[in-house]
Amino acid sequence: MRRMPIQKPRKGSITAMYKRVFLHVRSHIGLLVGAVFCIVTVSALEFVIPQLTQYTIDHVIPGKQYSKLLQVGAGMLAAALLLGLFNYCSSRLMASVGQRSIYDLRGELYRHIQTLDIDFFDRNRTGDLMSRVTSDVGMLQQLISSGMLSIVTDSFTFILVAAYMLWIDWELTVIILATFPIMFIVTRYFSKRLRLSFKRVQETVGEVSNHLQDTLSSIRLIKWFSSEDYEGERFAVKSRDNMNANIGTVKLRAVYEPLIDLLSYAGLAAVLLFGAMRTMDGALTVGTIVMFMSYLRLLQNPVRSFSRTINTVQQSAAAYERIVEILDARPAVKDKPDAVVLGPIEGHIRFRNVDFAYHTGTPVLRQLNLDIPAGKMTALVGSSGAGKSTITHLMTRFYDPQQGTVTVDGIPLADVAADSLRSQMGIVSQDILLLNGTIRDNIAYGKRDATDEQIIAAAKAANAHDFIQSFPDGYNAQIGERGVKLSGGQKQRLSIARALLRDPRIIILDEATSSLDTESERAIQDALQQLLHGRTSLVIAHRLSTVRQADSIHVLDKGQVIESGSHESLLNLGGKYTQLYELQFPQDNKDNAAAGKPVAALASDRRRQQAP
Numbered sequence: 001m002r003r004m005p006i007q008k009p010r011k012g013s014i015t016a017m018y019k020r021v022f023l024h025v026r027s028h029i030g031l032l033v034g035a036v037f038c039i040v041t042v043s044a045l046e047f048v049i050p051q052l053t054q055y056t057i058d059h060v061i062p063g064k065q066y067s068k069l070l071q072v073g074a075g076m077l078a079a080a081l082l083l084g085l086f087n088y089c090s091s092r093l094m095a096s097v098g099q100r101s102i103y104d105l106r107g108e109l110y111r112h113i114q115t116l117d118i119d120f121f122d123r124n125r126t127g128d129l130m131s132r133v134t135s136d137v138g139m140l141q142q143l144i145s146s147g148m149l150s151i152v153t154d155s156f157t158f159i160l161v162a163a164y165m166l167w168i169d170w171e172l173t174v175i176i177l178a179t180f181p182i183m184f185i186v187t188r189y190f191s192k193r194l195r196l197s198f199k200r201v202q203e204t205v206g207e208v209s210n211h212l213q214d215t216l217s218s219i220r221l222i223k224w225f226s227s228e229d230y231e232g233e234r235f236a237v238k239s240r241d242n243m244n245a246n247i248g249t250v251k252l253r254a255v256y257e258p259l260i261d262l263l264s265y266a267g268l269a270a271v272l273l274f275g276a277m278r279t280m281d282g283a284l285t286v287g288t289i290v291m292f293m294s295y296l297r298l299l300q301n302p303v304r305s306f307s308r309t310i311n312t313v314q315q316s317a318a319a320y321e322r323i324v325e326i327l328d329a330r331p332a333v334k335d336k337p338d339a340v341v342l343g344p345i346e347g348h349i350r351f352r353n354v355d356f357a358y359h360t361g362t363p364v365l366r367q368l369n370l371d372i373p374a375g376k377m378t379a380l381v382g383s384s385g386a387g388k389s390t391i392t393h394l395m396t397r398f399y400d401p402q403q404g405t406v407t408v409d410g411i412p413l414a415d416v417a418a419d420s421l422r423s424q425m426g427i428v429s430q431d432i433l434l435l436n437g438t439i440r441d442n443i444a445y446g447k448r449d450a451t452d453e454q455i456i457a458a459a460k461a462a463n464a465h466d467f468i469q470s471f472p473d474g475y476n477a478q479i480g481e482r483g484v485k486l487s488g489g490q491k492q493r494l495s496i497a498r499a500l501l502r503d504p505r506i507i508i509l510d511e512a513t514s515s516l517d518t519e520s521e522r523a524i525q526d527a528l529q530q531l532l533h534g535r536t537s538l539v540i541a542h543r544l545s546t547v548r549q550a551d552s553i554h555v556l557d558k559g560q561v562i563e564s565g566s567h568e569s570l571l572n573l574g575g576k577y578t579q580l581y582e583l584q585f586p587q588d589n590k591d592n593a594a595a596g597k598p599v600a601a602l603a604s605d606r607r608r609q610q611a612p
């Protein structure tokens with residue numbers, strides 16, 4: 001789903017919105033029935049009060065019935081009290097229905113987002129998604145608690161009052177009702193424009209949220225480069241867009257609301273003029289005119305409050321469209337209905353004639369053939385952007401290739417239940433993903449039922465136990481957002497402990513040590529050896545010293561394997577690998593050249609020296 005340009009409101013989206021909202025409301029039907037009962041009672045009470053006024057003017061006053069005054073007063077007070085009580089109950093019940101339904105919808109949305117594939121997250125920005133789940137869902141909340149309530153109450157009252165007025169004096173009522181179609185047309189005209197305008201507001205909120213998410217999570221970068229002013233200006237642009245979008249909405253409302261007021265007064269003038277004439281002719285009583293005026297207010301309430309409610313409805317419809325854009329998104333990478341749930345795997349991964357491009361369309365892997373045998377260490381080297389990490393993304397089935405197949409133990413990944421595959425894989429990469437929480441939570445993230453003993457054993461094997469113990473809170477120490485309270489090496493050892501705890505069959509090390517200094521690297525090398533032992537492993541590294549122990553090394557260039565073999569055989573080949581090696585170990589080559597030794601012999605020397 002790309003960032004959408006502002007579109008015309010979709011036809012029927014309000015009906016669709018109510019349908020979907022009702023699906024959620026339906027599960028709280030008991031509360032809804034209670035609310036509807038209260039609403040009907042409120043309408044009935046609003047209908048009764050003007051009757052008392054008319055009775056007082058037409059009967060009590062002319063008949064000088066002093067004794068009745070007390071009864072009328074008490075009746076009025078009782079009606080007002082009941083009105084307050086039922087209004088209170090209906091608001092509370094509807095708010096409860098609204099909150100619960102929105103809770104359900106927000107949960108559905110969050111769960112749905114989690115089912116979407118990585119490609120969806122490549123295309124969408126986190127801040128915008130966050131604003132859809134928070135602010136847009138919040139808009140719908142208003143709709144159920146207040147908006148829907150007043151529409152239902154007012155419409156019910158409208159029908160009741162209009163029918164009664166037609167019965168008393170149909171001619172006068174028809175004159176009054178004549179203003180309503182105009183109100184309706186005006187309302188329709190503005191409602192479409194208001195919805196576009198609200199959608200723009202919500203989109204600008206998404207933009208502001210994106211910017212905040214980007215910059216606040218990279219606050220160190222901003223401070224390093226002293227770009228606070230620059231970011232302040234960029235934020236101001238987004239914030240100004242939001243302000244302008246809000247002003248646009250206010251402008252529309254500023255025209256719309258007085259227009260509706262004007263039409264309401266026209267109705268009042270009609271009652272006064274024609275009502276007075278008919279009273280002077282003796283066809284109506286003064287009490288009836290006063291009652292009509294009170295009813296006129298009740299009649300106009302739906303339209304007036306519709307002008308208020310229309311804001312809520314249109315705001316909600318705009319928000320709903322943004323929510324539906326997510327709910328309608330379907331992952332391209334998803335399990336087949338009859339997907340194979342993998343038991344314990346050997347872990348033999350094969351790429352056969354694989355072509356792959358991200359959504360940008362630029363080919364990344366071209367007719368790639370690659371074998372990652374079970375229980376062996378395979379290494380990938382090659383220049384930056386050659387497609388090494390992309391291979392790991394296909395192995396974990398974050399994406400499907402456009403051509404060719406990737407298999408695990410001979411089964412195409414497309415036929416496999418992704419969870420059953422990923423649960424047998426561990427990844428340690430340069431970008432260490434940690435969540436805010438304790439050290440314990442982070443180590444146990446991939447195995448939440450792990451015991452304390454298992455967590456400590458994994459931490460010990462990852463050489464992390466000692467530094468964890470040095471924290472006052474030990475395993476309960478909070479690591480901060482993305483682990484900001486830890487050093488690079490500490491974070492890396494936590495991620496190794498996390499991978500070890502999961503005991504995966506396949507392990508991927510993607511530049512796992514490249515950001516560490518030599519000392520830290522040495523500290524985690526042992527931990528890595530533990531992790532790799534006896535598993536299928538794919539190691540990606542720029543530093544060739546990291547991969548020379550691999551059973552086989554593949555050199556990747558522009559999405560294709562151009563050389564494969566052991567460290568020695570690749571050095572003997574004198575190709576790309578040798579070039580990379582010479583760049584990284586120039587001294588070795590000089591010594592070698594001086595001694596007249598082939599490069600391969602040098603490599604063997606190094607291995608011999610390293611051998612115990």
Ligand SMILES: Nc1ncnc2c1ncn2[C@@H]1O[C@H](COP(=O)(O)OP(=O)(O)OP(=O)(O)O)[C@@H](O)[C@H]1O
Nearest residue numbers: 122358359360364383384385386387388389390391
């Ligand atoms: N999510 C993505 N969306 C679009 N293009 C991407 C995405 N991830 C990577 N690419 C592009 O795919 C190509 C290969 O990227 P990849 O990360 O696989 O390279 P690499 O060999 O791992 O590089 P490095 O050694 O620098 O990590 C690059 O040109 C990169 O710009």
